[in-house]
Amino acid sequence: MTGTGIAIDGVGMQFGGGQGVTALDGIDLHISAGEFVALVGPSGCGKSTLLRIVSGLLEPTSGRVDVSGKTPDEARRDVDFGFVFQQPTLFPWLRVLGNVLLPDRVLGRRNPNRGPHREQVARELLRDVGLERFEDHYPGQVSGGMRQRVALARALSYDPKILLMDEPFGALDEFTRDRLNLQLLDVCNKTGSTVLFVTHSIQEAIFLADRVVMLSSRPGRVTRIAEVPFRKPRGLEVRYEPEFAALTGELRGLLEVEDEVELARRQL
């Protein structure tokens, strides 16, 4: 499978007209095919807004986004995106397997994974995320971490070229989050999708991504783009490397400066 690159040029987003809030301002970011990019920043910096602009759910007020020669809206119509939300957003009336098969039912003939084996494909995805024994459970019968894994399997079920993830593991405990991070790296390694991953955890961003993009808040601007010096596949032990600590410290420092600026601005 081939990934698809994304070019974000001078994207700005303003809510509520002229006097409104500037959520994003002059965002430039080029993501190559198959790359894993993490967006980090304080809450309210417009990370989620940027994901929604890239996926064609929101129209930016300035600038443009190019998804391999298509506008985001065209790419969305071609079902190039998989989206994992902050909440699992499963349909409670469908069983776990039914939720993973939902995209197939909605897409019908447009599903590239369509074929006689599509239930098999869904079962394999559930096995990849460690849920093979829970196919027949309802979402209400499994834990929060499991639900988020079902959401991941659902997003991957139609081989989207680009995977967009909006703080998918933010509500989970540390152990579950570590395990899901490993599973995510494993799955992405297999599919080679382009990933844009929003998180507020610097450690999670460095562990997962090829590049980490720091955003400032109000207005959201790119303050730093850091290359992550570790090869893939990675194990959890990279987090104890001195370079990992150094990069974490550097990015955290940026966030703190940001906080001081914000504080000073409020005192004015």
Next chain:
Amino acid sequence: MSSRERSRVVDAALRSLPSLAVFVVGLVVWEVWVNVRDVPAYLYPSASEVGSELLAEGPSLAADDLRWTMIEAVLGFLLGSFAAVLTAIVFVHAKFIERVLFPWAIVLQTVPIVAVAPLLTIWFGFTLQPKVIIAALICFFPVLVNTTKGFRAISSQALELMRILSATRWSIFWRLRVPSSLPYVFAGLKVASTLSVIGAIVAEFTGADRGIGFVIIQASYRLDTRLMFAGIALSSAAGVVFFNVIGALERLALRWPDARLEQ
């Protein structure tokens, strides 16, 4: 029946014991009060007199008059609920139409049914139509309000998910709005089921030659309070049965955990 199902039946029976006990205590208090106070029987029949009246007249009342009342109620229920669901579908897809029509739905709800019934009897005579229409009118509003609320009870993320899948309106409606509305629809249908019986009886008061409402009105002219009580008991029992039939359908339709709304 598996042992698990049987134990569930036993559990349900045990849970309803206190309510049954209240019923029995009520009957005893009624019986004792009527006998001790020595009130005239034509005004206050005792519980046992009503019971024997039910034994004597109940079967023929149920086979004839109650059957008619329930046919009217169920037809009205189906018609009113169907119209309400259709209206809710229109409301959800055309906000403008909702803004124009919803105030009139409220007006319709505030019109006293008792006042409309004689008018319908003038128009349609002693036929089935006025009863069905009144039952339908009384069912319409609770189903409309609940269904509209149900169609809207979806998270913005679920809608975004469907847009990411570039789903059609049709697909969003069938795969998302309809299933997520079902708990609300059933909550509305349960309210409507009991109201429909009331609507049919009220319509029968204003002009009918059969039905429980007709029997009660006729009995009142003759001061036959025993028969009136028997009619009241039969019609409310029928209402309870209707309510429970809808409840059973609800349990069949909503099988996922925590699907049913708390009443």
